[in-house]
Amino acid sequence: MSESQTAPAGSEASGKHGGHHQSFWLWVMCLTGVDYFSTLGYQPSIAFENAGLLAPFATIVLVAVTLFGALPIYSYVASQSFSGQGSIGMFARLMSGWTGKIVVLTLLGFAATDFVITKTLSAADAAEHLLHNPMWPWDFDKSSITSQLTQRLTLTMGLLVFLGGMFLRGFREVIGLAVVIVAVYLTLNAIVIGAGLLYLFEHPDKFTQWMDHIRQGASGWYLHENPLGSGASGFLAILALSFLLFPKLALGLSGFETGVAVMPLIKGSDDDPANNPQTRIRNTRKLLTLAALIMSVYLMGSSMVVSTLIPPEELTEHAAVSAAPGGPGASPEVAEPVKPKAKDRALAYLAHGEAPDKISSLFGPTFGTMYDLATVVILWFAGASAMAGLLNLVPQYLPRYGMAPEWANATRPLVLLLTGINLLVTWIFKADVSSQGGAYATGVLVLMTSAGFATVLQYGRTEGRNRWRWYGYIFITIVFLYTTADIVITKPEGIRIAAFFIFTILATSLISRIARSRELRFAGFEITDPESSLLWGTIKMQEKTCLVPHRPGRRSLKQKAESIRREHRIRRYDDIILVEVQLQDASEFVQKPQLEITQEDGQFLMKISGAASIAHTLAAVALEISKEGKPPEIHFGWTEETPWSGTLGFLLFGEGNVPWMVRDLIRRAQPDPSKRPLIIIGGS
Incomplete structure (x- = not known):
């Protein structure tokens, strides 16, 4: 999630601590983790869907961008936007006049895309885990995509309506609950990934088999789209494809805006001045660093385990068609495509013991159900966090600009509107996780690119700074820009969804500003x-x-x-x-x-x-x-x-x-x- 996900509607001026209860930074990290770490529910599947057997190599690039790109940028953002407004808040200060307002409103459109798709994608993946659990009471043909669609849509929309209903009654994020959810979820994932890595160590033939496919060249990589062509092979081709494909794995970068958004909740020192809380800034940097390191380890481990221990035809329709009788050129009269068992739930597939190999005696229906329940809870909580972010984000900017109707300050109408949008987006994407990945990545990456630009502008205006660090920020921003452009070109559905939100926000803002132009708008001299x-x-x-x-x-x-x-x-x-x-x-x-x-x-x-x-x-x-x-x-x-x-x-x-x-x-x-x-x- 992104900008101001859990940020307060106020600012530092509202009090020394912004009027919010503050907690130890490690516990607050778990609040960001319900969004960041929950992507493990679908990230390994999406990584294989886009990078095939090259997913571990593309993940290495993603981890490098995380640790040496996103982390330095957001460490600086934390020092400049400690009231929880993130990169959008930096732009609001850097750019004045109508140009600045339009830029901020546009970024809010991308933030809305991020938040909404977080909710719909999380609910859809939660539905996938429930539908494939052996204890799910309503039978359907699990080998058929069409027969699952009705139940998946119904269940996803039901989860979204339930989420909206919780906010209509009142919902307050509890850090203690987030700590428990994240601790349980990370522990279960550590067991699944750790058991998989141990199995690989004890059965090196699996790793050798994977390497044999890598040596075969593009024909053995199970790439749905290969920008280098079918004849690509060798180390240089793998390296080039890893850089070309890693933008499609960008969901693994989704936690940084959230990390700076929760800054007002991080406990600092009582001696810190309100306009320069250095202890809170340092604690936020600890939060960002630890979260990035944890996620990097899990991303690397999950990509390796999934790529080596799960048959490709169980992860993607492309591989399933290739493995089917007759191969990809089979008669079009063949029945509808098969829904791969591990698609959108790769680690759950292992936890249920569905893999061809007996990876661990612990894995099976009981452990798998525990894993599914933990995944559904954290995905639901990620959606709740996104809803809370939108409910904080809209009043934080639009009314202050005079660009929101009066009812935008009321929670209930806003919840009903957002729930309706969630249901519409779910219906458009048919509650499919992979289809929504591009839209989610678009929102995340645009906000990260904006953070890069804001950092370059702010740092460049400060005299006496290290110029080489500034050049480093410029390089990182260029990487983000390339990643964003790649996602927009290859997955244009994301920019279409974002364009809808941007147009809606701009049009509503214009109408509201004209309608409210004759209010006195005076706060004293x-x-x-x-x-x-x-x-x-x-x-x-x-x-x-x-x-x-x-x-x-x-x-x-x-x-x-x-x-x-x-x-x-x-x-x-x-x-x-x-x-x-x-x-x-x-x-x-x-x-x-x-x-x-x-x-x-x-x-x-x-x-x-x-x-x-x-x-x-x-x-x-x-x-x-x-x-x-x-x-x-x-x-x-x-x-x-x-x-x-x-x-x-x-x-x-x-x-x-x-x-x-x-x-x-x-x-x-x-x-x-x-x-x-x-x-x-x-x-x-």
Whole structure:
């Protein structure tokens, strides 16, 4: 899973520990592990599906990318995004304006792809383990793909509906439960993989047989797709194919975004400052390193055991067709393809003792059922973690940008929407694990690539850093970029699903931003100095206050005030407050600008900086004065802009249609007409 999977909706500003219970980093690692380690349920099968007997070699490349690529990148991300926002949070800080918002929303689309496919893929693989368990009560023809489809779809959708129902009633991730689940699951996998490796050691002929297939060249590798052609052979071809094929094994990289997302839950030192919690950062790096090492060992061991001890025709339809009577060129009248017994459940196949060889006396229906139950639980918990991630992710960004409807802050409607999307995706992919691998890998890899780019940008902006390390980050980012491009080209269904989420998020955000553009969106002023605070109090207590927007540079303050008095017929003893608004980022929704008040030539000048909208700022000033004193007057001159250009300028740049928008904002924010500031438009 990815960005902010279990991240809080708040930030470090919400308190020293972000308002969240914190635990020892090793226990928090288990919370990331329900997603990261649960991929062992399907990763070995997907590895063989894509790399055939070369899966161990491609896994070596994957492990190298994990330890020497992803781990350094996310160690740096942890130091820059310790509030749990990960690489998306880094981009949100690195890029401002509408460009930054669009980039963040696009990344949220890929994160949504990651989260949703995590749930649907995990549920589908849990269904596979249940359906192939000998204790499953409803019979079906296990040699037929079609006869399994109805039960697989029904069971997968049932698990997803159950997951949604849990969140409708309320679900809170418990680290203690995650520790137990991960400990049991890793122990059972260690037994399966360890027994397999021991069997290989005691029966070297199995390893020799596998090596004989490797020496045969491409014809003996059981590759579904071979970019080097059927004549490929030798060490260089194996090396080249390992690099070309490892992107398809990228599900094994899925735990890093989760690792930084749970940072607010990791216990640090009480002496750590909130804006630089070095102990928590170090503990997060320990978490990332240990999780990567554990997963690397399990990935290497599982790929070797699966490739040597399970017949290829039990792992993939391609090998099953090749091994069938008549081979791949058999008559098309042959019955429907056979569902391989180990497909999507390779380690469970071994745990049930279904392999041709008697690997361990422990393996059989009883141990296999224990393994299946542990796998189903961790896969379900991974889906629950993904759901929690989405429920935290949407409120964390979209409402803050003004790009989510009001109901997006409510859990129940969001759960119903996400459950509906889960069911639709499951139906589209027919609850098939392998078919969803590309979409999952796309979401994971795009987020990892974004982490690489964010690291390169942030590190490059910091002076005095090690340039060679920066070049290393650039190289790692290029590797991620290649991996992502390979997945997008070879498995385009992932980018299609991501495009759907991106389009939905952008369209919903645009509609929501327009619909909510007339909310006041004001969080108060930051007064810069004591003198300004004193003058601000004086202005609010005046008998009558006339606020006049002012653009610096055209006329002096005295000339502007005299012109306004003449054109608007303001009395000499009524104070005029010139208001100068400096826009910072019009794409921001809620604004908390800085306020400075000075007196020049006996004239009050109110300087407001860091604003997102002129109209919202002027309305906020007038309404703040109305809270303690008499409602002020706001005097405007006539504008030459057209209504269309003014509206567009207001929506995009925060500076169009000012008089009309100020009036509308005040009317919406203050229902009592007697307390509303008066809008006056004068001049020629």
